[in-house]
Amino acid sequence: MMTIACPLCRSSAPHARLDGPLGRTYLLCDRCKMIFVPAEDQPDRDTEKAWYQTHENGIQHNGYVRFLNQAISPTLPYLPNYARGLDYGCGPGPTLHILLNRAGFACDNYDPFFVPDKPVGPYDFIMSTECFEHFFDPPGEMENIGRLLKTGGILTIMTRFWEHKEEFPSWYYANDPTHVCFYHADTISWLAAHFGYQLLWTDHKRVIVLQKQ
Secondary structure: OEOOOOOOOOOOOOEEEEOOOOOOOEEEOOOOOOEEOOHHHOOOHHHHHHHHOOOOOOOOOHHHHHHHHHHHHHHHHHOOOOOEEEEEOOOOOOOHHHHHHHOOOEEEEEEOOOEOOOOOOOEEEEEEEOOHHHOOOHHHHHHHHHHHEEEEEEEEEEOOOOOOHHHHHHOHHHOOOOOOEEOOHHHHHHHHHHHOEEEEEEOOOOEEEEEEO
């Protein structure tokens, strides 16, 4: 057990240690069910950016396009005509905005490393695909998203949920040095309730569509 504040719900109750890859410490918060890596085992900014630059993502990669469509397809039915959105954490090869443009929606890009200009909201929708697991400060990111999103707006999150802690030591998703937060379905329920969102849709695996209340 280890007593340290959970980066999401801030609970300082003793957290159970879990075995996991990369020689890091992993802690399970009993309150919000998030598994997290303490600050001392998180990558520094230069290491983090260098890792992202090894990703081969882009509109020319059909597999990546199919991957993003897992988040786009369930989101589109909830978007009003001419909705304007934001790709929050677009990475070094922004692609989501191209696919949304093709579907008839304007979409800006933001990434703290690669497109750092401050977004100008409010937006009708925000999509954050494969980003939440990288957040060192999930509440701070949620508050920033909340400031950018209209009331009634749509927030789509894509991040792989953990299901069974016994499987965590060999789980592929933990074998990425830039992944520092791992969300359970119960974590998502806590996050939605705490930050004022209603759950509209989920695949129960990695994609959730929320509406800001």
